[in-house]
Amino acid sequence: MLDEQELKKEAELLAGALPYIQKYNDKIIVVKYGGNAMLNDELKEAVMNDIVLLSLVGVKVVLVHGGGPEISDMLKRVGKESKFVNGLRYTDDETAEIVQMVLAGKVNKDLVKLISKVGGKSVGFCGIDGNIITACKKESEVDLGNVGEIVSIDVDPILVTLENDYIPVIATVASGEDGKIYNINADTAAASIAAALHAENLVLMTDIRGLLMDKDDENTLISEIKVSEVPKLKKKGIISGGMIPKIDCVVEAVRRGVQQAVIIDGRIKHSIIMDMLTDKGIGTLIK
Secondary structure (H helix, E strand, C coil): CCCHHHHHHHHHHHHHCHHHHHHHCCCEEEEEECHHHHCCHHHHHHHHHHHHHHHHCCCEEEEEECCHHHHHHHHHHCCCCCCEECCEECECHHHHHHHHHHHHHHHHHHHHHHHHHCCCCEEEEECCHHHCEEEEECCCCCCCECEEEEEEECCHHHHHHHHCCCEEEEECEEEECCCCEEECCHHHHHHHHHHHHCCCEEEEEECCCCCECCCCCHHHECCEECHHHHHHHHHCCCCCCCHHHHHHHHHHHHHCCCCEEEEEECCCCCHHHHHHCCCCCCCEEEC
16 A cells, blocks of 8 residues: 555646646547557557546547568468568568558457557557548659558548547558558658648657667657757758658658657657656657
């Protein structure tokens, strides 16, 4: 049993969250879920708890997910080698069908089930449902197969779900105007969906602390940057490698009406709550 001092400390923490709950009440936030937080059962349950908590205090949460490791595992099971080109999964027609099966069938429904287990209500979608995500073949110097580039987002199915107090859980598989199935990068999809919804906040979960001044030192976290500072940080090499596409899609989302975006470390339990409902933001805020 907690003693009086511990109870007081917990009460103060809850009271301290009030201004942030008020800030986000009835606002839309989009969470891109991926990385180690999808592979570790303890982290997975912590993320779903965070999302359900936010939903219960009046935040309209949209969860967007990929599932790269699960796709690779299924390809291995069927004897098909995973092939990557410039960091993107080469997706032929057969692989596209497996991507659809794994993301929309298994990963998506597992997340819906887990949200229910921790006391929430959700509806699973993929980008094909209701034409939420329409795509075309991504232009590239090297053929990527059925890797898609987003043409349009239809938010109506998402809004109907939110209005009925359910959490939309969206797998990043899209239909093409040419009738093909397209594999969409989850960061890009989350940013586009957030922009189309004019979300208050876009949260990208990653396997690093955020943007680092020194990529090899996690103690050099940059807590906040402005969109206007991005070109200078790229020129200095501070934004480099795999962080470039993440920052680029965040910048695009903010320019298109998202109020702010944050890159947080999904390896930390309850990182979403720690970032959104306290004054000690743990990632990199971009606005």
